[in-house]
Amino acid sequence: xxxxxxxxxxxxxxxxxxxxxxxxxxxxxxxxxxxxxxxxxxxxxxxxxxxxxxxxxxxxxxxxxxxxxxxxxxxxxxxxxxxxxxxxxxxxxxxxxxxxxxxxxxx
Numbered sequence: 691x692x693x694x695x696x697x698x699x700x701x702x703x704x705x706x707x708x709x710x711x712x713x714x715x716x717x718x719x720x721x722x723x724x725x726x727x728x729x730x731x732x733x734x735x736x737x738x739x740x741x742x743x744x745x746x747x748x749x750x751x752x753x754x755x756x757x758x759x760x761x762x763x764x765x766x767x768x769x770x771x772x773x774x775x776x777x778x779x780x781x782x783x784x785x786x787x788x789x790x791x792x793x794x795x796x797x
Contacts, residue, residue, distance in 0.1 A: 692785055
C-alpha cells in the first residue's frame with residue numbers, strides 16, 4: 691500500500707492508501723473523494739479526473755501518452771505543466787507519498 695495525498699482547492703489534505711497497481715483515480719473514487727468525477731471510468735476518454743502533480747513528484751511519473759495529452763486539452767480548470775489525468779497515474783512503491791492537487795472544477 692502506498693499513500694496518496696490529495697489537496698483540495700481550499701487546501702485541505704486527504705490521505706488515502708492505494709493498492710500498488712491501482713490508479714490514483716480508482717483510489718479516489720473508492721474512497722468517495724470529492725473533486726474527482728471520472729465520467730469515463732478511467733479509460734482516458736475525458737478530463738474529469740484532472741489533477742496537478744506536485745512538482746517534486748512530476749519527474750517520477752512516466753511521460754503521458756498521446757491520448758492523455760489530447761484529453762488534457764479539454765480540462766475544465768486551467769491546464770498547467772504538471773497537469774495529469776489521475777486515471778493514468780498507476781501507484782507503486784516509488785510513488786508512496788505522492789501529492790496531487792485537485793482543480794477548482796472538473797466540469
